[in-house]
Amino acid sequence: MLSYQHSYHAGNLADVHKHALLAWVLAYLTAKDKPLSYIETHAGRGLYALDAPEARKTGEAAAGILRAEAAFGPDHPYGRVLDAVRARYGDMAYPGSPLIAASLLRAQDSLTFAELHPQEYSALHGALVEYGASVQRRDGFELAQAICPPMPRRGVLMIDPSYEVKADYATLPGFVTQIRRKWNVGILMLWYPVLSAGLHRDMIAEIRTDHPDAAVLETAFPPIREGRGMFGSGLVVINPPWGMVEEGARLDAMIRALGG
Numbered sequence: 001m002l003s004y005q006h007s008y009h010a011g012n013l014a015d016v017h018k019h020a021l022l023a024w025v026l027a028y029l030t031a032k033d034k035p036l037s038y039i040e041t042h043a044g045r046g047l048y049a050l051d052a053p054e055a056r057k058t059g060e061a062a063a064g065i066l067r068a069e070a071a072f073g074p075d076h077p078y079g080r081v082l083d084a085v086r087a088r089y090g091d092m093a094y095p096g097s098p099l100i101a102a103s104l105l106r107a108q109d110s111l112t113f114a115e116l117h118p119q120e121y122s123a124l125h126g127a128l129v130e131y132g133a134s135v136q137r138r139d140g141f142e143l144a145q146a147i148c149p150p151m152p153r154r155g156v157l158m159i160d161p162s163y164e165v166k167a168d169y170a171t172l173p174g175f176v177t178q179i180r181r182k183w184n185v186g187i188l189m190l191w192y193p194v195l196s197a198g199l200h201r202d203m204i205a206e207i208r209t210d211h212p213d214a215a216v217l218e219t220a221f222p223p224i225r226e227g228r229g230m231f232g233s234g235l236v237v238i239n240p241p242w243g244m245v246e247e248g249a250r251l252d253a254m255i256r257a258l259g260g
């Protein structure tokens with residue numbers, strides 16, 4: 001039974017970290033005319049309202065994007081997407097990763113999303129169908145196994161589980177390795193929470209052992225208190241584009257500088 005709903009967390013600092021890096025990767029790839037595939041295993045609803053009761057209840061967006069947005073001007077692709085989404089959907093609209101991808105990709109690119117939760121799937125379908133996306137109510141791991149390597153071969157697989165199932169930490173390294181064997185040119189991006197309990201550490205160590213060329217990009221949320229459950233955000237990236245490690249370092253410094 002799935003109970004996680006991203007509406008409570010949309011626009012928090014983990015989203016800022018993940019979404020800014022995703023927008024940077026997609027802007028990098030779309031600088032060339034060649035078409036690409038974007039696939040997401042755990043898509044969420046795609047479009048959020050930062051003034052919805054769920055977002056107000058946790059206050060995470062207020063401490064997240066509403067605090068960080070001044071640091072992203074029109075020079076950064078994430079800043080450009082935020083401006084475009086607000087112009088289209090209203091001042092308190094916030095794009096999930098599917099809408100970030102749909103906003104940055106072009107007619108020659110393909111978009112495929114899996115989402116299992118019935119309400120999240122229905123909202124995602126409603127928001128993304130006009131972009132020509134394939135939106136499937138299906139297990140995301142199974143979808144990726146079925147369609148990788150995609151056509152076009154150039155592209156990105158975003159894996160953003162909610163880690164409700166603790167076994168995810170143990171099974172994700174094997175999943176990443178299987179997908180990379182099938183799709184050796186794909187850029188695989190796996191998000192994970194940086195936790196005081198350290199549950200993520202063995203997972204990242206195993207992925208690093210199997211893929212020594214992976215980039216591990218982490219940040220910590222100010223005020224940095226490692227005693228809190230989730231005190232930071234991480235992305236491990238297989239086949240990181242040139243310059244991504246430097247972009248990750250810039251973003252980490254920017255998030256830490258937000259202060260407490």
Ligand code: SAM
Nearest residue numbers: 042043044096097114115116117139140160162
């Ligand atoms: N990637 C989204 C974003 O950044 O905007 C947020 C996704 S949220 C962290 C994770 C989503 O995965 C939830 O909406 C949940 O319902 C969904 N989910 C959980 N297990 C899944 C599975 N096995 N396959 C597909 N979706 C799943």
